[in-house]
Amino acid sequence: MNKQEKIFVAGHTGLIGSALCRRLDSLGYHNLLCVTHEELDLTDSKATQQFFNEHRPDYVILAAGRVGGIVENKTFPADFINENLYIQLNVLRSAHSVGVKRLILFGSSCMYPRVCEQPMAEDILLTGKPEPTSSAYALSKLAGLELCAAYNRQYGGQRFVSLIPNSAYGPYDNFDPKSGHVLSALMNRFHEAKVSGVDKVTLWGTGSPRREFVFSDDIADACIFIFENESLTIDTPVNIGVGEDYSIKELAHHIAAITGYQGEIDWDTSKPDGAPRKLLDSRRINDYGWQANVKLNEGLKITYEWYLANIVR
Numbered sequence: 001m002n003k004q005e006k007i008f009v010a011g012h013t014g015l016i017g018s019a020l021c022r023r024l025d026s027l028g029y030h031n032l033l034c035v036t037h038e039e040l041d042l043t044d045s046k047a048t049q050q051f052f053n054e055h056r057p058d059y060v061i062l063a064a065g066r067v068g069g070i071v072e073n074k075t076f077p078a079d080f081i082n083e084n085l086y087i088q089l090n091v092l093r094s095a096h097s098v099g100v101k102r103l104i105l106f107g108s109s110c111m112y113p114r115v116c117e118q119p120m121a122e123d124i125l126l127t128g129k130p131e132p133t134s135s136a137y138a139l140s141k142l143a144g145l146e147l148c149a150a151y152n153r154q155y156g157g158q159r160f161v162s163l164i165p166n167s168a169y170g171p172y173d174n175f176d177p178k179s180g181h182v183l184s185a186l187m188n189r190f191h192e193a194k195v196s197g198v199d200k201v202t203l204w205g206t207g208s209p210r211r212e213f214v215f216s217d218d219i220a221d222a223c224i225f226i227f228e229n230e231s232l233t234i235d236t237p238v239n240i241g242v243g244e245d246y247s248i249k250e251l252a253h254h255i256a257a258i259t260g261y262q263g264e265i266d267w268d269t270s271k272p273d274g275a276p277r278k279l280l281d282s283r284r285i286n287d288y289g290w291q292a293n294v295k296l297n298e299g300l301k302i303t304y305e306w307y308l309a310n311i312v313r
Contacts, residue, residue: 001058001227003027003029003030004031006032006055006057007024007061008032008033008057008060009021009034009063010062010063010064010091011062011064011065012034012035014063014067015172015174016063016219017063018172019170019171020220020224022217023217042091043082044090045086048090048094049090049094052094052095052098058100059101059103060095060100060102060103061103061223062092062105063106064087064091065083065087066137068080068137068181069179069182070134070182070274071178071179073136081136084137085144088144089147092144092151095160096151096155101230102227103148103161104226104227105147105163106141106162106163106164106165107141107144107145107163107164108141108164109166109167109280110131110134111125111141112124112278114276118279119281120278120279120280121239121283122238122281125142126142130275145162148236149162158236161226161234162236164237164238164239164240165219165239166239167181167183167211167213167278169213169216169303170215170302170303171216171302172216172306173216177189182248182251183300184303186251187255187259187303187307188307189201190255190256191261194261194262198263199263200264200265200266201264201266203265203266203268204267204268204271205268205272208247209248209273209274210247210248211246211248211251212242212280213242213246213296213299214242214292215298217294218242218292218294219240222240222290222292225288226238229288234288235284238288239280240282241279241282241292242292243292244279245277245278246296249265253265255300258297258301259304
């Protein structure tokens with residue numbers, strides 16, 4: 001990949017997309033295609049094809065899609081499966097038609113069976129049912145994974161690559177406690193509790209499920225690594241993780257310390273926990289030569305600094 005080639009970052013204002021734009025720009029990749037949802041609705045097949053016909057990108061990173069936490073997934077399952085299926089179908093078909101050199105599509109760790117061997121290796125996908133609270137989203141992402149594989153099988157080569165990052169966090173995350181993922185939602189809740197002087201925060205579940213958290217810049221670096229090593233024979237999908245997980249209770253105490261919240265943390269055990277554990281086996285990409293760099297406490301500090309500068313009013 002040379003630095004003059006055109007890279008379309010779909011979803012450039014989101015968590016992973018914004019990290020990709022920052023990292024690419026810092027490395028001298030300035031020929032970036034970035035359009036807002038208002039400028040291009042990727043669920044519109046005609047508009048998507050017209051965009052690809054006009055701009056003909058060399059590389060595509062599909063970081064756009066409907067995402068959310070457990071409450072959003074339980075409340076809007078039809079929206080999650082519809083929007084993600086439409087986006088994936090339209091973008092991959094259009095990318096194939098204009099001959100992109102390589103495309104990256106993001107899966108999710110929720111695609112793995114709810115109960116399975118840990119850490120989760122790529123070959124155990126589709127060996128069991130995903131967590132019911134996020135099954136609609138998980139199935140849409142599994143369809144995207146198979147779509148990548150189907151294009152590669154039918155047309156040859158490894159142009160379509162599916163990456164499965166574990167729980168992503170960082171600047172430009174969604175910090176809404178109703179629709180955000182657990183880490184960003186907790187950061188918002190503890191900050192608000194500290195500011196308002198609340199002496200107890202009640203969280204969903206038991207706090208026992210374990211999760212692996214990957215800083216958004218590390219995910220961006222993994223994508224750039226895949227692009228820059230075009231001769232690499234990649235067995236997709238490919239997990240993107242850090243190799244370490246934390247219980248939600250441990251995470252809550254880490255974030256409380258970062259934000260300065262000193263009150264009580266209570267657990268509403270009548271609410272669902274989700275999958276008991278989601279730790280990825282990332283040996284495949286590690287063997288290719290990539291490793292995550294950002295530890296959780298460092299990433300939390302960076303994220304909270306960004307939150308204070310950009311979200312707090």
